[in-house]
Amino acid sequence: MEINYCAKCNVPVLGDFCDLCRTRASAKLRFHEMGDIRPISRYESGILLKLVPIKQVRDYLRARLILVARQPGLDYRRDLFVDGFKFGILEYVNDAGRWRYRFLPTGKGASLFYALSGHYDFEVNSSGHLKGKRINERFDGDWAIFRSGACTGVAVPTLKGTKVRDVFCRSVKPRRRSTLKDTTRANTTHLAMLERSAVHFIRNKKADYVAFSGGKDSEVALYLAHMAGVNRAVFANTGMEFPETERFVYNFADFLGIELIEVKPKRSFWDIVDEKGVPTKDSRWCTQYLKLQQLKRFRGTMVDGSRRYESMARMNKYQEAKIGDMRVVYPILDWLALDVWLYIHMRGLPYNPLYDMGYERIGCFMCPAMLNSEFHNVRRTHPRLYWKWVKYLRAQGYGDDDIINGKWRWKSMPNKMKSL
Ligand SMILES: [Zn+2]
Structure with missing residues (x-):
């Protein structure tokens, strides 16, 4: 399923036109058929911010509209959108007997985080296809950001060692701020x-x-x-x-x-x-x-x-x-x-x-x-x-x-x- 997105005003547009700039929405935002997209709740936003260890990223996310769409599954698993793209998922997982929330950024999300903070955890030297590849780094936590040439990626720990979850190879620029209020007006x-x-x-x-x-x-x-x-x-x-x-x-x-x-x-x-x-x-x-x-x-x-x-x-x-x-x-x-x-x-x-x-x-x-x-x-x-x-x-x-x-x-x- 998809809805329109006004890239200029950085807001979702549910009809064809954006009331802020009065032009036709120029982009699309895609999510699962049963995603039932909505604004993030205060509670979810609190959880998300606790799971993001980079201050510049927290400040960026806190100030703007984040949208949430359901992913099919047995428990809580949601796609998260900011600036009109999916920057990660938030899910409730059973971690060796203990239930807790986990956030995982997408490659594009990691690129935004890198653009905002200059932060990455390690470098990966590889010329080939990275996504899904096993790498030799070890780290604590659910994910780490790495750089490889012009690409930014997300690595996650698995039972068989560290794996590349996602990579994004273009730069992502921070966008103008938009809030729930702007979205309502749009x-x-x-x-x-x-x-x-x-x-x-x-x-x-x-x-x-x-x-x-x-x-x-x-x-x-x-x-x-x-x-x-x-x-x-x-x-x-x-x-x-x-x-x-x-x-x-x-x-x-x-x-x-x-x-x-x-x-x-x-x-x-x-x-x-x-x-x-x-x-x-x-x-x-x-x-x-x-x-x-x-x-x-x-x-x-x-x-x-x-x-x-x-x-x-x-x-x-x-x-x-x-x-x-x-x-x-x-x-x-x-x-x-x-x-x-x-x-x-x-x-x-x-x-x-x-x-x-x-x-x-x-x-x-x-x-x-x-x-x-x-x-x-x-x-x-x-x-x-x-x-x-x-x-x-x-x-x-x-x-x-x-x-x-x-x-x-x-x-x-x-x-x-x-x-x-
Ligand atoms: Zn607009």
């Missing part, structure tokens, strides 16, 4: 167009309610529906929400001045988990019972903020569906996460604080669909909730390996997971 026309068509769509469907979970997508759907004259939000509270989510849902409904209808299941999660079993990715009775069933009480038309690029499962959605007697319509089905975030910034809307605390998707605090990185994050941000769930898992016979490596999230585990 996309004003596009965002206004998205807004207009979503509001028009909701009006046409004569919507009655909006499903509001407290996440960024349903927040935008609610805001748009409110503009279209819909004044009722439905919050299906699973009883397993983060406190921040509940608070945000109440506050945002207040902020818009709309009616909030909160629905809860008759029997709580804890009442039925013993008979239904631990919910897993391949057996998610919880969403069905705690959420969908509760929404089936409603008649009429419900606006829902689901997006195509959120997950494979939502890829082939149509713009409307039936749940029980209710019609569900999806006004932001084709928006990218970047559209959603820029829209939130353009309208100056508050958002769920969990996004700044290391969560990418908002749901229950023990959701089996969570990334392992996110579940470990719960231990840090909400230890009481984390240990409550771990205690329950232990009582069900799960061991440390199942818990720390996230294996409890499957009933029958994929092979890639078993080998951990």
